[in-house]
Amino acid sequence: MPLPSLIEIVPPLVTGAVRLTVPGSKSVTNRALILAALGSGRTVLRGALWSEDTRVMVDCLRTLGLEVAVRESAGEAANRTIEVAGCGGRPPGGGTWERPTDLFVGNAGTAARFLAALVALGEGVYRLRGVPRMHERPQEGLFSALRQLGCEIRCDAAADKLPARIRPPVARAGVPEGPRSCQVSLRDSSQFASALLLCARHGGWEVGLIGEELEEAAYVRMTRELLAVFPAGGGEFAIEADASSGTYFLAADWLLRRGVADGGPVEVSNWPCSGWQIDQRFPATLDLWGTPGVSSIDPGGEISRRTDLGDGIMTAVAMAPFAGQVVRFTDLGRLRLQECERVAALRTELTRCGVRVEEEGDTLIVFPSVPHGAEIETYHDHRMAMCFAVLGLRVPGMRLRDPGCVNKTFPNFFQKLAAPPPDGLGATILDARDWRPLQGAELLAG
Numbered sequence: 001m002p003l004p005s006l007i008e009i010v011p012p013l014v015t016g017a018v019r020l021t022v023p024g025s026k027s028v029t030n031r032a033l034i035l036a037a038l039g040s041g042r043t044v045l046r047g048a049l050w051s052e053d054t055r056v057m058v059d060c061l062r063t064l065g066l067e068v069a070v071r072e073s074a075g076e077a078a079n080r081t082i083e084v085a086g087c088g089g090r091p092p093g094g095g096t097w098e099r100p101t102d103l104f105v106g107n108a109g110t111a112a113r114f115l116a117a118l119v120a121l122g123e124g125v126y127r128l129r130g131v132p133r134m135h136e137r138p139q140e141g142l143f144s145a146l147r148q149l150g151c152e153i154r155c156d157a158a159a160d161k162l163p164a165r166i167r168p169p170v171a172r173a174g175v176p177e178g179p180r181s182c183q184v185s186l187r188d189s190s191q192f193a194s195a196l197l198l199c200a201r202h203g204g205w206e207v208g209l210i211g212e213e214l215e216e217a218a219y220v221r222m223t224r225e226l227l228a229v230f231p232a233g234g235g236e237f238a239i240e241a242d243a244s245s246g247t248y249f250l251a252a253d254w255l256l257r258r259g260v261a262d263g264g265p266v267e268v269s270n271w272p273c274s275g276w277q278i279d280q281r282f283p284a285t286l287d288l289w290g291t292p293g294v295s296s297i298d299p300g301g302e303i304s305r306r307t308d309l310g311d312g313i314m315t316a317v318a319m320a321p322f323a324g325q326v327v328r329f330t331d332l333g334r335l336r337l338q339e340c341e342r343v344a345a346l347r348t349e350l351t352r353c354g355v356r357v358e359e360e361g362d363t364l365i366v367f368p369s370v371p372h373g374a375e376i377e378t379y380h381d382h383r384m385a386m387c388f389a390v391l392g393l394r395v396p397g398m399r400l401r402d403p404g405c406v407n408k409t410f411p412n413f414f415q416k417l418a419a420p421p422p423d424g425l426g427a428t429i430l431d432a433r434d435w436r437p438l439q440g441a442e443l444l445a446g
Contacts, residue, residue, distance in 0.1 A: 011427065029057075043084050045236075117142070121202055143164070180205055197220070197223050
């Protein structure tokens with residue numbers, strides 16, 4: 001039974017400590033699935049996230065003809081053990097221009113970009129398509145790089161947008177397959193560079209990166225470090241927990257000030273420690289802010305999406321009314337190109353809650369405020385839903401439309417909000433149609 005279309009969060013009254021887990025990293029899981037698919041043996045991924053985005057990737061690999069087995073995983077309900085039989089760097093399954101192999105990528109940016117590079121190693125024609133929002137998201141930089149490598153790409157509608165058909169370079173007797181070097185910009189999406197780097201060894205590609213502060217491109221750095229340790233010949237690989245998902249519960253701890261008034265703290269027991277995920281820095285934001293409502297950061301304090309936080313910056317924006325200080329969130333341009341126009345969405349919905357927010361270019365300025373409850377539009381964006389759900393742990397009357405969109409990365413998110421301590425936060429979640437408390441499987445998205 002799916003989550004209702006409108007729910008209300010009732011702040012919890014908790015007296016015990018909370019210690020919970022969060023699912024595996026989406027970014028690591030989908031990178032690992034590509035590397036396992038390209039490998040030369042059988043690879044077992046343990047602790048892999050099982051959500052809409054990773055299911056899309058698994059479905060596409062199976063459509064290509066790869067063998068992928070999915071089994072239950074102990075410890076975290078949203079994780080799975082996934083075994084992939086690699087194709088040795090040569091993906092099967094290509095069709096013709098008239099009847100291409102059809103790959104549906106939903107609204108999963110990693111699947112769309114990573115699979116576009118993967119099929120460039122195959123033979124025949126492949127068609128990538130998704131939901132309408134995915135067809136609006138940028139692909140030009142990646143498609144340009146793939147054309148530099150000799151691919152032919154035809155877009156069905158808008159230029160350099162999905163749906164698109166991709167044909168890898170065609171090998172002819174005595175004729176080289178084509179160029180082996182390309183350049184790609186990090187300006188629109190670091191996923192373009194990551195897609196090419198994941199496939200570069202098997203394609204013999206030299207990938208040149210263009211952009212400022214390349215060493216600070218956190219998700220490209222994750223890709224490089226994953227490439228260095230992944231068992232390319234088969235074996236086992238453990239997926240670490242998702243730091244972006246963990247930020248919601250660290251934010252809940254900060255907002256509720258557990259350990260001061262409500263008993264024990266909220267802890268994420270499997271918090272990642274590899275340094276691969278930029279959102280592992282989120283605890284430093286909490287240290288900077290100190291106690292909710294008490295000014296503790298320097299005037300003009302800034303948090304940058306480029307250098308300080310990744311998707312966790314959205315969590316910080318939702319918390320910022322309680323920071324006791326004007327906070328500037330900078331370098332947010334890439335948020336405009338993701339699941340929704342996230343900069344405008346954050347400004348609109350916080351304003352709906354009575355928060356003073358100003359938008360200047362790609363910067364949001366959030367002023368100290370006393371938010372009130374409101375009916376929040378989530379824009380079918382999982383992170384919007386989770387950010388405002390966490391705010392609802394502190395602010396009564398917070399109602400969320402389309403809460404089931406959390407299935408994209410965290411299908412059991414609301415179960416963890418509602419579970420009693422120590423396994424959850426003890427919040428009550430109501431079906432806003434009849435004010436009935438939701439329980440158990442009713443809180444699972446999917």
